[in-house]
Amino acid sequence: MSDRPLLELDKLSTHYVTGRGTRTVKAVDEVSITLRAGETLGIVGESGSGKTTLALSILRLLPTAAHIVSGSMHFEGEDLLAKSPGEMRRMRGKRIAMILQDPMASLNPLFTVGDQVAEPVRIHEHTSRRSARERAGSLLRSVKIPAVTQRLREYPHQMSGGMRQRIVGAIAISCEPGLLIADEPTTSLDVTIQAQYLKLLREIQRERGLALIFITHNLGIVAHMCDSVAVMYAGRVVESGPVRRIFNAPAHPYTRALVESIPRLGEGPERLTAIDGHPPDLISLPAGCAFHPRCPQVIDRCRIEAPDTVEVEPDHRARCWVMAPGPRSRA
Amino acid sequence: MSVNAPASSRTAGVTLAWRWASYHSEGLPVIPILILLILGFLAIFAEFVAPHNPEVGTLSLRFRPPAWIAGGSSEYLLGTDHIGRDVLSRLIFGARVSMLVGFLAVLFAGFVGTVLGILAGYIGSWVDQVIMRLTDAWLALPALMFAIFLAAIVGPSEFNIVIILGLVYWTRYARVIRGEVLSLKERDFVRLAIVAGCSKWTIMRRHILPNVLNTAIVLATLMLGVVIVTEAALSFLGVGVPPPKPAWGLMLADGKKGLMAGYWWLTVFPGVCIVLMVLAANLLGDWLRVKLDPQLRQL
Amino acid sequence: MILFEADGLTKHFPLRKGLFGRSNGAVRAVDGVSFTIEAGRTLGVVGESGCGKSTTAKLVLKLEEPTGGTIRFMGKKLHDLDAAGLREYRKSVQAVFQDPFASLNPRMRVSDIVAEPLITNETLTKGEARQRVARLLELVGLPDRAADLFPHEFSGGQRQRIAIARALALSPKLVVLDEPVSALDVSIRAQILNLLRDLQRDLGLAYLFIAHDLAAVAHMSHSIVVMYLGKVVEFGPAKTVATDPKHPYTQALFAAALPSHPDETREEIILTGEVPSPINPPAGCRFHPRCLHVMPHCSHVVPELQTAHGREVSCHLYDVAR
Numbered sequence: 001m002s003d004r005p006l007l008e009l010d011k012l013s014t015h016y017v018t019g020r021g022t023r024t025v026k027a028v029d030e031v032s033i034t035l036r037a038g039e040t041l042g043i044v045g046e047s048g049s050g051k052t053t054l055a056l057s058i059l060r061l062l063p064t065a066a067h068i069v070s071g072s073m074h075f076e077g078e079d080l081l082a083k084s085p086g087e088m089r090r091m092r093g094k095r096i097a098m099i100l101q102d103p104m105a106s107l108n109p110l111f112t113v114g115d116q117v118a119e120p121v122r123i124h125e126h127t128s129r130r131s132a133r134e135r136a137g138s139l140l141r142s143v144k145i146p147a148v149t150q151r152l153r154e155y156p157h158q159m160s161g162g163m164r165q166r167i168v169g170a171i172a173i174s175c176e177p178g179l180l181i182a183d184e185p186t187t188s189l190d191v192t193i194q195a196q197y198l199k200l201l202r203e204i205q206r207e208r209g210l211a212l213i214f215i216t217h218n219l220g221i222v223a224h225m226c227d228s229v230a231v232m233y234a235g236r237v238v239e240s241g242p243v244r245r246i247f248n249a250p251a252h253p254y255t256r257a258l259v260e261s262i263p264r265l266g267e268g269p270e271r272l273t274a275i276d277g278h279p280p281d282l283i284s285l286p287a288g289c290a291f292h293p294r295c296p297q298v299i300d301r302c303r304i305e306a307p308d309t310v311e312v313e314p315d316h317r318a319r320c321w322v323m324a325p326g327p328r329s330r331a
Numbered sequence: 332m333s334v335n336a337p338a339s340s341r342t343a344g345v346t347l348a349w350r351w352a353s354y355h356s357e358g359l360p361v362i363p364i365l366i367l368l369i370l371g372f373l374a375i376f377a378e379f380v381a382p383h384n385p386e387v388g389t390l391s392l393r394f395r396p397p398a399w400i401a402g403g404s405s406e407y408l409l410g411t412d413h414i415g416r417d418v419l420s421r422l423i424f425g426a427r428v429s430m431l432v433g434f435l436a437v438l439f440a441g442f443v444g445t446v447l448g449i450l451a452g453y454i455g456s457w458v459d460q461v462i463m464r465l466t467d468a469w470l471a472l473p474a475l476m477f478a479i480f481l482a483a484i485v486g487p488s489e490f491n492i493v494i495i496l497g498l499v500y501w502t503r504y505a506r507v508i509r510g511e512v513l514s515l516k517e518r519d520f521v522r523l524a525i526v527a528g529c530s531k532w533t534i535m536r537r538h539i540l541p542n543v544l545n546t547a548i549v550l551a552t553l554m555l556g557v558v559i560v561t562e563a564a565l566s567f568l569g570v571g572v573p574p575p576k577p578a579w580g581l582m583l584a585d586g587k588k589g590l591m592a593g594y595w596w597l598t599v600f601p602g603v604c605i606v607l608m609v610l611a612a613n614l615l616g617d618w619l620r621v622k623l624d625p626q627l628r629q630l
Numbered sequence: 631m632i633l634f635e636a637d638g639l640t641k642h643f644p645l646r647k648g649l650f651g652r653s654n655g656a657v658r659a660v661d662g663v664s665f666t667i668e669a670g671r672t673l674g675v676v677g678e679s680g681c682g683k684s685t686t687a688k689l690v691l692k693l694e695e696p697t698g699g700t701i702r703f704m705g706k707k708l709h710d711l712d713a714a715g716l717r718e719y720r721k722s723v724q725a726v727f728q729d730p731f732a733s734l735n736p737r738m739r740v741s742d743i744v745a746e747p748l749i750t751n752e753t754l755t756k757g758e759a760r761q762r763v764a765r766l767l768e769l770v771g772l773p774d775r776a777a778d779l780f781p782h783e784f785s786g787g788q789r790q791r792i793a794i795a796r797a798l799a800l801s802p803k804l805v806v807l808d809e810p811v812s813a814l815d816v817s818i819r820a821q822i823l824n825l826l827r828d829l830q831r832d833l834g835l836a837y838l839f840i841a842h843d844l845a846a847v848a849h850m851s852h853s854i855v856v857m858y859l860g861k862v863v864e865f866g867p868a869k870t871v872a873t874d875p876k877h878p879y880t881q882a883l884f885a886a887a888l889p890s891h892p893d894e895t896r897e898e899i900i901l902t903g904e905v906p907s908p909i910n911p912p913a914g915c916r917f918h919p920r921c922l923h924v925m926p927h928c929s930h931v932v933p934e935l936q937t938a939h940g941r942e943v944s945c946h947l948y949d950v951a952r
Contacts, residue, residue: 046815160904161679190678191842192901195886199900217816220845220888243892254817261820263849264890266873271827272820272849278785279815294817519732520743523796526691527747528720537746541737 012071042226103164114152162193234290241316388415439497444504452512552616640698674851730789787818866941
């Protein structure tokens with residue numbers, strides 16, 4: 001385990017410019033993240049939290065309206081912001097890969113599965129068609145797809161959702177990247193298929209020493225898969241730390257409320273803890289802390305000043321003036 | 332601290348792209364609206380704006396060129412035609428004909444087409460089959476031929492032209508509206524209306540119709556151009572608005588004879604008017620389509 | 631008291647192929663499903679894609695007609711109802727759907743949306759309708775002035791409240807909730823689930839609660855029915871089915887549910903293969919190709935729904951030895 005982090009984001013900010021240049025939306029606001037090789041980081045957030053924009057920022061795949069305005073990004077010690085478009089292109093797929101939510105949209109309906117799985121290999125490693133095909137075959141085997149030779153010749157529409165997501169996974173790992181960013185990859189999958197898929201991801205991760213960033217709104221996935229968590233709200237990371245710590249003793253009121261609002265299988269309280277109000281519109285954010293209108297522990301300072309990052313414990317940080325008191329009761 | 336990409340060229344490109352994109356998606360299409368407003372104004376106040384009587388001419392003053400050319404006079408700004416009638420006045424009164432016929436025909440076609448489209452889409456089964464086969468058959472006929480055919484039977488008059496154009500073009504509405512209704516039918520709020528006990532007529536009136544209006548309006552602005560050109564074509568061929576009433580198409584027909592002799596103003600000006608009106612209508616329709624559509628999807 | 635009873639409910643959608651639409655088989659979406667809903671209680675329905683839960687919801691709401699089986703509401707067969715009886719049924723059974731953005735007509739004001747069931751089924755003056763709407767909005771926690779606004783002026787959670795207010799307009803006895811919180815942000819779900827529970831307690835509503843979030847279903851339901859490929863595989867009290875499932879599929883399903891804490895471990899039961907298509911379901915027990923406890927006769931004998939260990943289960947493992 002090298003001591004240099006694999007991925008390091010320092011106060012990264014990505015802004016969208018809309019309305020003919022009149023409005024700026026701070027989709028990602030001074031986000032700092034550290035990820036080590038082989039680790040799994042969960043980025044948790046609801047709609048409008050900025051998590052997808054963050055993923056796109058890392059890969060520099062932002063739409064024209066969005067720009068990274070400040071901060072830095074380093075991957076394996078290299079400055080990602082200093083790279084030319086050509087260099088960035090060589091990184092994508094080869095060293096950093098991404099999988100998205102909808103597998104049908106990620107696959108081209110006009111090409112065979114074999115062609116699509118072989119494509120990144122051919123592009124990045126300039127291999128012959130035959131050896132790329134063989135690679136594709138072994139990749140499909142490593143994502144546990146049965147009847148590989150037949151599947152290679154088939155088209156995406158001939159497969160189920162779960163299988164398609166595996167193919168997308170195979171494409172992603174084809175060039176042995178060091179980091180895989182998965183943006184809600186299981187949201188469209190059935191529960192049992194999701195379980196299969198997550199198990200597969202863990203195996204692949206272990207076999208290849210892959211670092212994983214899981215972007216999700218589902219705390220259950222975080223509990224199941226992740227080593228560390230970053231909770232995003234209105235474009236900022238409001239809390240980050242090791243997963244057990246975040247679940248046992250969340251410091252930020254939002255994290256705490258989120259963890260307590262989830263129904264539990266088996267024993268659980270009669271009434272779920274609900275959070276009042278609704279996630280903010282990034283165009284018109286409240287002053288001070290973005291969460292203050294909904295916060296059960298709000299004080300005057302929260303309404304005026306956005307909180308700084310406080311180190312609750314080594315590796316456990318939160319952005320809050322108040323901090324939720326103590327470890328939560330496991331009722 | 333490093334910022335993304337070299338600043339100056341990026342921002343210049345972005346601003347330019349933004350201006351173009353926002354004209355198309357956010358800015359009001361000022362010029363098309365202005366054109367249509369001006370033409371509308373001329374159409375309504377033709378009597379007060381036009382300098383001369385459009386139907387009566389002075390034979391001794393025929394074929395006068397526009398004012399800025401030798402031989403022209405400022406009394407007849409755009410020249411005179413083969414009977415000595417003022418081209419400008421005929422253009423202004425012609426705007427009335429084009430706009431009136433255009434709007435009324437589009438309204439008529441829209442009404443018939445929307446109603447039939449909703450019935451076909453929502454009720455389905457045999458109603459849908461009948462209406463769709465009718466539409467197919469109708470669409471198979473070339474619009475212009477059909478219009479000429481009808482005009483030849485009932486005889487030319489402004490009223491008849493409106494009806495004829497409406498009858499020719501309703502099918503385009505029916506098709507599009509039916510498609511929209513088919514997808515609306517599956518929306519949850521329609522299902523919930525059924526669950527609440529509403530009859531299918533209530534649902535069509537209260538839930539389907541208001542939600543297809545946007546599409547109908549956009550279609551109407553786009554059809555306006557087509558209808559006006561068709562009207563001009565009919566007039567050109569002599570089966571449209573009867574002379575001596577001024578219609579742009581008719582002016583084109585009359586002026587055709589003068590082209591060889593060099594009397595270009597008799598065809599160019601009416602042609603420009605037709606182009607302006609159709610272009611304005613199309614640009615407006617295009618803008619409306621973009622403007623109204625994303626809202627619908629968000630909702 | 632049993633409010634609603636489905637007995638052998640079946641719905642097949644015929645497949646048409648060829649120019650003249652010859653029937654070429656059928657999608658057996660719901661195939662002999664039986665369950666009961668008690669007044670004032672919640673029946674949760676769980677199952678994955680193709681299990682038939684959406685079709686079941688449509689059958690309950692009479693948006694589709696069954697091809698077989700019976701539905702009894704308050705003892706009377708739906709089949710036998712005349713026009714007046716049908717109208718009463720519609721008033722007693724309402725629905726809330728998944729997508730808060732598609733459930734409300736974007737061109738209607740909230741007051742009209744909520745009042746629509748009222749004006750369709752009762753004769754009220756404008757004032758009376760207005761009053762009823764105000765009361766309903768209050769019930770779901772929306773302010774009075776919401777009545778004059780349009781749906782797009784509200785957030786997802788608020789729109790779902792509007793949908794709930796509308797569903798309650800006719801004081802129904804049963805509300806079908808088809809994934810009522812799946813499309814909402816996580817922080818809002820608890821609000822809406824709490825609201826639904828409160829309404830059930832205060833108004834004595836029965837719910838048919840369909841969701842893919844197993845924990846949410848277990849939390850909200852008094853009894854649970856588990857569906858697989860159009861059939862009921864297990865049906866019983868919620869706690870029993872959720873914490874001690876007996877059918878191998880139910881076991882796998884609840885084992886696959888995500889934990890609510892990193893230290894929460896569950897026995898890992900990973901199923902092989904995919905869910906087969908409802909057009910050509912496997913013979914015998916439909917789950918047998920993926921079952922970890924499959925026995926020889928599972929592939930040709932269809933298991934019956936029978937009582938075992940305090941619930942109904944449809945599995946040969948629990949066949950009483952004859």
